[in-house]
Amino acid sequence: MNELFSNRISQVSPSFIREILKVASDPAIISFAGGLPSHDLFPVAALKKATIDLFNDNKEDILQYTNTEGYLPLREIIAATYKKKGLDINADEILITNGSQQGLDLLGKVFINENDSVLIEEPGYLGAIQAFEIYAAHFIPIPVGQDGMDIDVLKIQLKTAHAKLIYTVPNFQNPSGISYSNENRKAIAETLSSVNTLIIEDNPYGDIRFSGEEKKSFMHYLPKQTILLGSFSKTVVPSFRLGWIVAPKAVMQKLVIAKQAADLHTNHFCQCILHRFLQDNDLQTHINKIISVYSHNKARMEKAFVKYFPKEVTHLKTQGGMFLWASLPKGMSTKGLSDEAIKEKVAIVPGEPFYINKHEINTFRLNFSNSHPDVIEEGMRRLGKVLYKYIENNE
Amino acid sequence: MNELFSNRISQVSPSFIREILKVASDPAIISFAGGLPSHDLFPVAALKKATIDLFNDNKEDILQYTNTEGYLPLREIIAATYKKKGLDINADEILITNGSQQGLDLLGKVFINENDSVLIEEPGYLGAIQAFEIYAAHFIPIPVGQDGMDIDVLKIQLKTAHAKLIYTVPNFQNPSGISYSNENRKAIAETLSSVNTLIIEDNPYGDIRFSGEEKKSFMHYLPKQTILLGSFSKTVVPSFRLGWIVAPKAVMQKLVIAKQAADLHTNHFCQCILHRFLQDNDLQTHINKIISVYSHNKARMEKAFVKYFPKEVTHLKTQGGMFLWASLPKGMSTKGLSDEAIKEKVAIVPGEPFYINKHEINTFRLNFSNSHPDVIEEGMRRLGKVLYKYIENNE
Numbered sequence: 026m027n028e029l030f031s032n033r034i035s036q037v038s039p040s041f042i043r044e045i046l047k048v049a050s051d052p053a054i055i056s057f058a059g060g061l062p063s064h065d066l067f068p069v070a071a072l073k074k075a076t077i078d079l080f081n082d083n084k085e086d087i088l089q090y091t092n093t094e095g096y097l098p099l100r101e102i103i104a105a106t107y108k109k110k111g112l113d114i115n116a117d118e119i120l121i122t123n124g125s126q127q128g129l130d131l132l133g134k135v136f137i138n139e140n141d142s143v144l145i146e147e148p149g150y151l152g153a154i155q156a157f158e159i160y161a162a163h164f165i166p167i168p169v170g171q172d173g174m175d176i177d178v179l180k181i182q183l184k185t186a187h188a189k190l191i192y193t194v195p196n197f198q199n200p201s202g203i204s205y206s207n208e209n210r211k212a213i214a215e216t217l218s219s220v221n222t223l224i225i226e227d228n229p230y231g232d233i234r235f236s237g238e239e240k241k242s243f244m245h246y247l248p249k250q251t252i253l254l255g256s257f258s259k260t261v262v263p264s265f266r267l268g269w270i271v272a273p274k275a276v277m278q279k280l281v282i283a284k285q286a287a288d289l290h291t292n293h294f295c296q297c298i299l300h301r302f303l304q305d306n307d308l309q310t311h312i313n314k315i316i317s318v319y320s321h322n323k324a325r326m327e328k329a330f331v332k333y334f335p336k337e338v339t340h341l342k343t344q345g346g347m348f349l350w351a352s353l354p355k356g357m358s359t360k361g362l363s364d365e366a367i368k369e370k371v372a373i374v375p376g377e378p379f380y381i382n383k384h385e386i387n388t389f390r391l392n393f394s395n396s397h398p399d400v401i402e403e404g405m406r407r408l409g410k411v412l413y414k415y416i417e418n419n420e
Numbered sequence: 421m422n423e424l425f426s427n428r429i430s431q432v433s434p435s436f437i438r439e440i441l442k443v444a445s446d447p448a449i450i451s452f453a454g455g456l457p458s459h460d461l462f463p464v465a466a467l468k469k470a471t472i473d474l475f476n477d478n479k480e481d482i483l484q485y486t487n488t489e490g491y492l493p494l495r496e497i498i499a500a501t502y503k504k505k506g507l508d509i510n511a512d513e514i515l516i517t518n519g520s521q522q523g524l525d526l527l528g529k530v531f532i533n534e535n536d537s538v539l540i541e542e543p544g545y546l547g548a549i550q551a552f553e554i555y556a557a558h559f560i561p562i563p564v565g566q567d568g569m570d571i572d573v574l575k576i577q578l579k580t581a582h583a584k585l586i587y588t589v590p591n592f593q594n595p596s597g598i599s600y601s602n603e604n605r606k607a608i609a610e611t612l613s614s615v616n617t618l619i620i621e622d623n624p625y626g627d628i629r630f631s632g633e634e635k636k637s638f639m640h641y642l643p644k645q646t647i648l649l650g651s652f653s654k655t656v657v658p659s660f661r662l663g664w665i666v667a668p669k670a671v672m673q674k675l676v677i678a679k680q681a682a683d684l685h686t687n688h689f690c691q692c693i694l695h696r697f698l699q700d701n702d703l704q705t706h707i708n709k710i711i712s713v714y715s716h717n718k719a720r721m722e723k724a725f726v727k728y729f730p731k732e733v734t735h736l737k738t739q740g741g742m743f744l745w746a747s748l749p750k751g752m753s754t755k756g757l758s759d760e761a762i763k764e765k766v767a768i769v770p771g772e773p774f775y776i777n778k779h780e781i782n783t784f785r786l787n788f789s790n791s792h793p794d795v796i797e798e799g800m801r802r803l804g805k806v807l808y809k810y811i812e813n814n815e
Contacts, residue, residue: 088657123683155681262483264688286550288518293659
């Protein structure tokens with residue numbers, strides 16, 4: 026059988042995180058490993074009402090095949106939300122996708138030939154690495170830190186590599202939680218303005234801001250070179266698999282061809298439910314609830330971090346999203362940390378899978394969106410115990 | 421911008437059918453062009469009840485992220501249906517996809533390198549051509565006729581080409597409506613048993629049989645070489661985008677990696693609704709309703725065919741599904757027929773897009789599932805008028 030598989034699929038390794046998540050699904054384990062939004066915050070009653078109203082109204086053909094681009098009234102709501110933020114985006118520049126993960130797959134399909142260079146944040150979102158790896162992208166990692174991308178490395182890499190794409194999550198990045206400052210964005214935009222490279226701004230967490238000021242989209246600086254990815258998975262529900270791509274018209278034409286070949290169109294029934302929900306409810310009010318819970322969770326996790334962890338363990342600051350990014354002392358690897366933590370019934374994700382071709386990474390990711398504050402406290406206590414022992418044994 | 425696009429997307433031409441369907445959406449036009457199931461037969465009340473029950477029960481986490489393989493109880497129902505038909509298929513050999521179109525995309529991803537040979541029925545399903553074209557497959561067409569594939573051509577092609585895949589729709593094929601006889605299936609299986617080629621059996625219409633006996637799946641003859649694609653789009657509703665792949669374990673592992681990179685998982689909410697619907701309703705009773713309506717539509721179309729069309733126009737026989745496949749006299753092309761028909765407010769699909777590298781094709785496809793019998797009568801009357809004139813002008 027093996028000789029039949031394509032080169033692209035043969036070179037992709039099974040997801041390490043997938044394996045961790047399988048272990049972490051044991052209910053005795055406190056999991057900081059996943060990236061799940063809180064179940065308790067799903068707007069169940071409002072979605073139920075929207076669904077029943079939709080069935081009763083019987084206005085739309087909610088069960089039939091539909092167009093590839095997606096439900097127009099839903100795309101109009103997305104466009105209007107951008108307009109409120111000062112971005113002049115129209116519904117016909119928006120394609121509805123199965124979560125933003127499909128956006129990544131379609132962009133890979135439309136742009137990446139074997140060994141084409143793609144610049145990517147390091148650490149970077151694993152789902153993007155997986156999606157582009159299937160199209161045999163040549164990844165060039167650009168380090169990100171507390172305030173954004175390393176501009177010097179970016180400039181050097183752009184001089185030698187003809188990168189088609191640069192992938193970014195500039196708000197509350199997965200995995201590091203950091204956001205690019207406006208200065209950093211401006212410097213990136215200036216650097217990119219002279220090259221033929223498209224920037225992907227993946228923004229699943231941008232609306233979940235606990236503090237600080239909203240930053241400017243790359244679309245402000247580079248309207249012709251920016252592709253936006255959006256998602257309702259973190260602000261409404263993930264199971265509907267509803268996200269979108271905003272792209273220039275020439276790109277959109279190709280994306281629609283790729284989308285049609287991929288699955289004809291996204292689930293139309295749920296597009297209609299979501300549209301109804303957004304029409305009848307104020308999304309911002311709902312997002313404010315999410316912000317209130319997650320920011321409280323994060324505060325509890327930070328407090329427990331100080332209380333239970335060895336002082337050599339540090340974390341980057343975040344003003345939103347779902348993750349804290351922790352570091353052991355330099356030179357120490359978190360490779361064995363996950364196994365040790367599982368023994369104490371707490372799960373984390375070690376940093377390594379988020380890096381391109383790097384090993385012996387000293388970072389790990391902690392999710393704070395999907396546990397109650399008291400559970401966070403207990404999980405951090407357990408993890409603290411593990412860390413003291415781990416550092417002692419690895420020094 | 422153009423220099424940034426991948427080779428794979430640059431070589432795909434926009435769908436001709438897509439353009440026809442846009443024109444055919446004019447309500448003044450009677451459309452035999454699409455491949456839509458009848459809106460009137462959607463089990464709206466039962467799906468509404470299943471949805472409300474699901475919300476009320478609050479047993480499953482219907483709004484959260486879930487596993488890539490798909491909702492296990494739904495896969496168990498699919499497996500049980502195969503077992504009733506004598507096929508020993510387990511839930512863990514089934515992957516839920518966004519319609520069977522995504523099954524085609526994932527198979528392309530997992531198997532096809534640039535210029536890999538893929539055998540395909542001629543005429544063949546356009547969605548399969550599009551899906552595999554994106555992975556730059558080298559298509560080798562194998563003619564199909566009233567009773568199935570041309571075995572002689574198949575044998576000759578298999579001798580010279582190392583084809584990884586052979587794509588078939590053996591029941592009520594799209595576009596031709598024909599089914600492979602059991603003898604033809606056996607002969608194909610014998611031919612394939614000595615080569616390292618996987619056969620894809622795409623079966624969206626198999627349950628919609630009006631007459632004749634159910635034929636044997638290739639899985640009976642070639643259990644280790646057969647990949648099945650299934651879909652609820654024609655038997656329940658298309659807008660949920662729910663289909664599945666059955667594949668050997670080694671293939672399934674690769675498909676799951678590809679599915680995860682493509683969109684993490686299929687809409688979980690609708691998987692739960694569909695499962696509930698299938699649990700609380702007898703699908704066969706519902707399918708019998710579909711069969712009753714479509715077979716009546718088909719009979720009406722066949723009668724009108726004789727009544728209104730020039731006698732030189734013929735069609736293949738079908739015992740189910742949604743299409744009649746018509747032919748003009750040999751040597752005549754249907755290329756201009758679609759435009760002439762649109763002028764008379766009736767839409768068809770000319771045969772050409774269903775062929776690989778062939779032009780001046782004399783066939784066209786008529787859909788009978790999505791029009792009321794009286795509308796079919798009127799559409800066929802209009803089309804008859806067009807055909808008399810068209811044949812006269814093209815003789």
